[in-house]
Amino acid sequence: MNDHPRLTSLAHGGGCGCKLAPSVLRELLAGQPVAQAFPQLLVGTETSDDAAVYQVDENTCVIATTDFFMPMVDDPRAFGRIAATNAISDVYAMGGRPIMALAILGMPIDKLAPEQIREILEGGRDICHQASIPVAGGHSIDAPEPIYGLAVIGLCHPSELRRNADARPGDALILTKGLGVGIYSAAIKKGALDQAGIDEMVASTTTLNKVGTELAKRADVHALTDVTGFGILGHGLEIARGAGLQLHLDQAALPLLSRAAELAEAGFVTGASVRNWAAYGAEVALPEGLADWRRHLLTDPQTSGGLLVAVAPEAADAVLAQIRAAGHPLAAVVGHCAAGEAGISVD
Template sequence: MNELPRLTSLAHGGGCGCKLAPSVLRELLADQPVTHVFPQLLVGTETADDAAVWQVDDNTCVIATTDFFMPMVDDPRDFGRIAATNAISDIYAMGGRPIMALAILGMPIDKLAPAQIREILAGGREICAEAGIPVAGGHSIDAPEPIYGLAVIGLCHPSELRRNADARPGDALILTKGIGVGIYSAAIKKGALDDQGIAEMVASATTLNRIGSDLAKRPEVHAITDVTGFGILGHGLEIARGAGLRLHLDLAALPLLDRAAELAKAGHFTGASTRNWAAYGAEVSLPPDLPDWQRALLTDPQTSGGLLVSCAADAAPDLLASIRAAGFPLAAIIGRAEAGTPGITVA
């Protein structure tokens, strides 16, 4: 009997590490038509935000997003669960609540068994059920590499919409999940991560960021984004550029998955980490003589990573306690936003 192939062996990349480099994406979007001619489109492509937002009336905004990628784990159900959690996160990052999803599926049907593909779909439905939404349809194609994700629709009140560009000077910055998913996935590809490490990574990547909907109800929370393929530096830069501020990150305060530092020191970087730094390193000030492995953590592409929250500094301790109590034990205050040249300083 033929042995079923490893999912990761069928993909040239995995998870949010598949994203185009930030510099490439900015070049591709540079000549896109302006969207401010549609006054009801509150969020489009202008601020590199997590989802599009259309205001229907005084009480309702519709949030729309799509996210899909190739596998970064070999278990089909876990792949489906991670991809679904990651896609739904964009709704939470805007302060909304999801209401339904559509599946996006591309599979090499000559290489994968139908049972494997069914498990991927089942994993996605499992997470959608946890979020309280249906998979209401979708689209599928025969593709050379396995691809799965969701288009997700959500709702929010206009007052609860949170853009990544609305951070304010003096804000504290909170990160809700540990960094290191990309490094763990690189180790998986090389067979260098044990079952315990895989379980830790999957547990983090399948934790829904539903805390974003609760945080958006707090007026002291000014901006939210989720940290995915561009790493903490890349998504931090989106906040900095959008708000016209400089972010100051405390390297020692950054939460990490248990083995992230160990694996980074051993050279388990992703190609996306290198591309990320090449794309935006000129806008970042790092400590002198920072080891490459620590820089790799800062640029590490997160798949279904945590929320980066910009909030009033005096409210940060209480918000942090609420986030940890909601199931995010690694959440930490990692820095602050200040007036200055847009960019990031790491110290």
């Protein structure tokens, strides 16, 4: 394995930091026809939600999503595990139960050994096994940079569908995982993160968001989304815009990976973090004099990040306890929703 190039050296970006900037994506999707001719399409592109949802009968909705990216770690199996966890998360973020996945693979076959590519695929299958779903097929191409991910199909009852646009005024906001994945990946790319830090990041990014399926069974959980490439601010804004609400985040309450603040202050940030702020900073009110590195914690692109949960305030403590018991010890109440012009303020 030591004779082969580092996976991260073959990619110009990594993880969900590869995503197009939010402003670019909105420009590309502008003018796309609304799917009014398909009344059973309950969720399409209108609210920037996590997956498409199609109702097939009174008891069943089909959830469909796809997600793939370039490596953010050098270990092939870890890359496969992270990419698969990230892709499956979109189904959990809609309140669904995944049932099947298809692999998406693009590899520079002249640069990587077959055993490296096999390890990536096996890592993805490991996670699908944890999620109790098969990898039922897929598609592969010869590509200049390594790319891997999944298309995932899930199911839910219509009453358990959770859109990101259904938050309500007064709802408490819970974040289930620590922030800082993009900051860690920037340090990895520069060879500045020790093995303990890499292990911490991999552990977080390979923890399935299965709790989303159970949360959607609760009437007091109103909205779900997963926090990925646009950072906590960007995905919070998707809730704010969709629901027509003002989100208030308590910066001190946001959970972080153990070295995220230290590394951000030392300058380990991604280009995606800068692009994120340029795309949506006008919709965010920050505390006066906030240091740039602290802002980067808010715009940091997460790969396989946590769920952002909007829950009735009287149920927040119970829901937080349920999330922690499901294997998310860093979960915390990080803010609330209020009536007002769509946007975010950070205290």
